[in-house]
Amino acid sequence: MAAPHDQDVDVFRDQARAWLAANMPRAPHDRYVEEQMGGDGVRARELQRRLFDGGYAGLCLPVEYGGQGLSYKHQLAFNDETGPYEMPIVFNIPTFTIIAPTILEFGTEQQRQRHLPAILHGDELWVQFLSEPSGGSDLAGLVTRAERDGETFVLNGSKVWSSGAHRADHALCLARTNWDVPKHDGLTMFLMAIHQPGVEVNRIRMSNESHEFCQEYFSDLSIPVRDVLGEVDGGWTVARELLGYERSAMAGSSPYQSGISSRSSVDPVQGLIRLARATGRTDDPRVREMIGEVWANEAVQRSLIARVSAAVESRRLPPDAGSLTRLSAATNRERIADIGLAIAGAAAVSAGDDDFAGEQGVAFLMRQMGSLGGGSSEMQRNLISERVYGMPRELAADRGKPFREVRHN
Amino acid sequence: MNLALSESEELIADAVRRFVDRDATREALVEISEGDSPSRPDWHAKMADAGWLAMLVPEEFGGGGATYLETAMVAEEFGRGPVPGPWLMSSVVAAGMLRAARPSDARSSLFEGIASGAAVVVPLVRLRGAAGDDVVPASVTVEAAGQQLVLRGSVPFVPSAGTATHLLVAIGHPDDGAHRLAVVRRDADGVRTRRLHGFLAWNDVVEFDGCTIAPADVIELPEWHIDSASIYPALALTAAYQVGGCRELLERSIRYSNERVQFGQPIGRFQRVQDHIVRLLNACDTARWTTYEALWRLDAGRPAGVSVHLAKALATDGYYEAANAAHEVHAGIGSDPKFGLSLFSQMSRTLHDFLGSPRAHRRAMMNHLEQED
Numbered sequence: 116m117a118a119p120h121d122q123d124v125d126v127f128r129d130q131a132r133a134w135l136a137a138n139m140p141r142a143p144h145d146r147y148v149e150e151q152m153g154g155d156g157v158r159a160r161e162l163q164r165r166l167f168d169g170g171y172a173g174l175c176l177p178v179e180y181g182g183q184g185l186s187y188k189h190q191l192a193f194n195d196e197t198g199p200y201e202m203p204i205v206f207n208i209p210t211f212t213i214i215a216p217t218i219l220e221f222g223t224e225q226q227r228q229r230h231l232p233a234i235l236h237g238d239e240l241w242v243q244f245l246s247e248p249s250g251g252s253d254l255a256g257l258v259t260r261a262e263r264d265g266e267t268f269v270l271n272g273s274k275v276w277s278s279g280a281h282r283a284d285h286a287l288c289l290a291r292t293n294w295d296v297p298k299h300d301g302l303t304m305f306l307m308a309i310h311q312p313g314v315e316v317n318r319i320r321m322s323n324e325s326h327e328f329c330q331e332y333f334s335d336l337s338i339p340v341r342d343v344l345g346e347v348d349g350g351w352t353v354a355r356e357l358l359g360y361e362r363s364a365m366a367g368s369s370p371y372q373s374g375i376s377s378r379s380s381v382d383p384v385q386g387l388i389r390l391a392r393a394t395g396r397t398d399d400p401r402v403r404e405m406i407g408e409v410w411a412n413e414a415v416q417r418s419l420i421a422r423v424s425a426a427v428e429s430r431r432l433p434p435d436a437g438s439l440t441r442l443s444a445a446t447n448r449e450r451i452a453d454i455g456l457a458i459a460g461a462a463a464v465s466a467g468d469d470d471f472a473g474e475q476g477v478a479f480l481m482r483q484m485g486s487l488g489g490g491s492s493e494m495q496r497n498l499i500s501e502r503v504y505g506m507p508r509e510l511a512a513d514r515g516k517p518f519r520e521v522r523h524n
Numbered sequence: 525m526n527l528a529l530s531e532s533e534e535l536i537a538d539a540v541r542r543f544v545d546r547d548a549t550r551e552a553l554v555e556i557s558e559g560d561s562p563s564r565p566d567w568h569a570k571m572a573d574a575g576w577l578a579m580l581v582p583e584e585f586g587g588g589g590a591t592y593l594e595t596a597m598v599a600e601e602f603g604r605g606p607v608p609g610p611w612l613m614s615s616v617v618a619a620g621m622l623r624a625a626r627p628s629d630a631r632s633s634l635f636e637g638i639a640s641g642a643a644v645v646v647p648l649v650r651l652r653g654a655a656g657d658d659v660v661p662a663s664v665t666v667e668a669a670g671q672q673l674v675l676r677g678s679v680p681f682v683p684s685a686g687t688a689t690h691l692l693v694a695i696g697h698p699d700d701g702a703h704r705l706a707v708v709r710r711d712a713d714g715v716r717t718r719r720l721h722g723f724l725a726w727n728d729v730v731e732f733d734g735c736t737i738a739p740a741d742v743i744e745l746p747e748w749h750i751d752s753a754s755i756y757p758a759l760a761l762t763a764a765y766q767v768g769g770c771r772e773l774l775e776r777s778i779r780y781s782n783e784r785v786q787f788g789q790p791i792g793r794f795q796r797v798q799d800h801i802v803r804l805l806n807a808c809d810t811a812r813w814t815t816y817e818a819l820w821r822l823d824a825g826r827p828a829g830v831s832v833h834l835a836k837a838l839a840t841d842g843y844y845e846a847a848n849a850a851h852e853v854h855a856g857i858g859s860d861p862k863f864g865l866s867l868f869s870q871m872s873r874t875l876h877d878f879l880g881s882p883r884a885h886r887r888a889m890m891n892h893l894e895q896e897d
Contacts, residue, residue, distance in 0.1 A: 251856050253786035276856050321859055401883070449848075456844075456876060457883070479873045480723050480866065483851040484859070491855055493796040513788030521788045 163237030181232035202374035212364035302350035366440035445485035540601035563609030572641025585635035596764035603768020624754035763839035811842030829892030
């Protein structure tokens, strides 16, 4: 075990910088993150193991579960230093930023001991089984059923849009355990192993050629009762917190995110300037104005993250305020895609011989991704108005009705 | 101005729609999008039989003598697929360029080939930027070698070049610098096409490596650029294809929002979903009615510059907006290529700068506003 870290953030930063230089490989090329995302996770596990052995895993997680018990400021300082190195980025979402804090919050001592050190050690990649073909926005209206049979639950149904299920070992899976109560009251969250009889994983090819998303089918899958996370029929409580962690992860403000890739750290403004140079349009006043707009949006986004994170931490705002940063990240991303298309013209919509321009083209196609994944922008607006600002709740046709009486897909 | 469709226009639209419903189904289009060619031989044959390839070809060369609005019915219904392939390039843009060109044997034979389906003609012109941009691709050099011309260089972003039998290359003639069209067989020595990777639908790079052109294969083209009247039909008909995409996106989104149930009710009952439908409707209507007006002006022989540029700018913006809003309505399933929605988003982006960006057309429109009053 490595020596404890210095509490002084600046000292810690220097130590981390030196350690990374001595122990982590330089990022091999721009595309390594995509390769990790598309790959089997073996390389990422090995990299995470190095971080763990060096004492740089789980900086914000408690020491008793293999973490370092440091502050978010330490994590941010560490992340700043990681850009040039090959990092196990694939662990960040959902394993570190969503799964680990959820298990920490709701897990039994045994569940925490079983999984948190293994996650930090690089042994367990996780995925979340939430959305279903029949429903995404209406997550609580899901229809995958788990029926109690003695000391096990028997699971049947299907999940979709799960990122990286093909390479993951375990999943958090939300299923319906009670059909005679209103929809939120009949759900249970399960810890489950993915690669076992009764689970079939299919990969989905996306428009941007990513194979990251999967669809799973469960047929008579047996899950022991001890693998319930939280209470039986109390899954919605777990899911709500989990979704809060997800929003924070998607907005880039999770304290559990470990490391950044050189690519994700590319400032979109720099990307657009590069694009304007490549297409010879840096002198076009309209192009300069549009890039300025993106610069301003990014500045606002950064200060919004800082303000909302601080307010949530000090409980001046509820955790649902994470929707504010999530929503602004989505609208910014759309604007960046629009502006990229306007600047680049034909050069951007086909890679040609220039990978960078080709990526811009993919960005135009995936323009809506930020407003659909992790809860649509429409849902974020509902959360902001109803949960952050206390507006009256929207009428719902299914409120208070036993789920089996509710119309669903 | 009467923008209602006549019976003959409705008949054409119905016939194309039956073809799309039967042959270019969602499944077929998804399958094609994963393959190597944007078209199928049996489609091309059916289009030739129906006369859709020949609509802009003069009757003396076996063409249909169709009005622009009749041709737009075909464009719009193809846009609903969206049916990819060389129709827009060959039967609209190339045919339009040939109409503007001076008569010659080469021109006649290309017209006849387009009309019969024997030839697929893909023009190589540079027209992506501002008004007044040179149409000659800067990356191609032309040298005289005795009576022949020799082409070298490569041109990126040529839609459907891989399906062409003939390429129509805009060149500056080495003698006088004047614009000409060089007719090049795609299978000639020194010509190669290569599909571009990335997100543009069916665009190729065409490479010339010492390809020679006989004098008889050089056609004179007096005027063809973003601001010339000879390009108007191609602009308005591209807009009509985009309008077809908008209309289909609107109809599919309305249908989906009525069928998809969340929170115990169809999602169309939620005002935020309704807002996206209204975005779609606005995008669709602005594109559609400005396009119809431009077509009516062209058919009536009225000044059409303002109207055509407005239509192309709004149809382009409208298609992009409609695709974005449709993705918001369809959410996750919309990003699954098998569902077919992303064919429209891809096409909306592919056509964004085709024959000039919306900005370029707005500028051209302003120029005409000063002139047409």
